Amino acid sequence: MRFHMNGGSDDNEIVAATGSEGAAHIRKFVFSSNERSVNERLEIKIPEILQGAYSFYTWPSAPILAHFLWERRQSLVCKRILELGAGTALPGIVAAKCGAQVVLSDSCILPKSLAHIRKSCVANQLQPGVDIDVVGLSWGLLNxxxxxxxxxxxIAADCFYDPTVFEDIIVTIAFLLERNRGAKFIFTYQERSADWSIEALLKKWKLHAASINMDEIGKESGIDLLEFMGGHTIHMLEITLVDQLVQT
Structure with missing residues (x-):
């Protein structure tokens, strides 16, 4: 199996705003349950700066991962979760709202990105350092x-956008999984080029990847994933250690 990295929903309400960093808006994401016996609803507010760098915008892969987590919210209670390359941090914030102990991370050398993650947390009544943690973590720098x-x-949404950092990401994941035996890495990614693949890197670092079926994601909230994809092809994978797979 080859894992290639080939190259707006009605539930997303956009509210215009103005900030010192440029034109901005608040994007609202709604998560709910259509089950008759359950009446649950979660609204997440994400500040976005469209003129800013890529980490200030919620890319299509993030809502898909967020809905995946929402639909497994009972299993997230008290789970310890790290989001890599969090950006606007939608998936991690959803996990925190579902009762998980969440650490949001982005590059150590991007203080504005880390500040924006904190802004996303505050917008959703999560106090950094109290309700949720925000840390600098650069891929490949294991210290x-x-x-x-x-x-x-x-977890991660759309981290595999630049092939020059693919191995740095995989090395970081391999190290984290080795330190946290039994943990998994679940991520969504957008196809960008038929020439990009992480298959060789997975083999090199003794990792196993399996595709996650996305057909049912979003149905509990009455969401069609195609609304988020915007014409892009998005996949979800689960990565574990090879020796862990053999043991189970």
Missing amino acids: SVFRLPPLDLI
């Missing part, structure tokens, strides 16, 4: 990984 708490799950 920052030692400061992380034990983890049950690692």
Whole structure:
């Protein structure tokens, strides 16, 4: 199996705003349950700066991962979760709202991105350092990984956008999974080029990847994933250690 990295919903309400960093808006994402016996609804507000760098915008992969987590919210309670390359941090914030202990991370050398993550947390009544943690963590620089708490799950949305950092990401994941035996890495990614693949890197670092079926994601909230994809092709994978797979 080859894992290639080939190259707006009615539930997303956009509210215009103005900030010192440029034109901005608040994008609202709604998560709900259509089950008759359950009446649950979660609204997440994400500040976005369309003129800013890529980390200030919620890319199509993030809502899909967020809905995946929402539909498994009972299993997230008290789970220790790290989001890599969090950007606007929609999936991680959803996990925190569902009762998980969440660490949101982005590059150590991007203080404005880390500040924007904190802004997203505050917009959803999550106080950084109290209700949720925000840390600098650069892919491939493993010294920052030692400061992380034990983890049950690692998540990411659309981290594989630049092939020059693919191995840095995979190395970081391999190290985290080795330190947290039993943990998994679940991520969504957007196809961008038929020539991009992480298959060789997975083999090199003794990792196993399996595709996650996305057909049912969003149905509990009455969401059609195609509304988020915007014509792009998006996939979801789960990565574990090869030796862990053999043991189970």
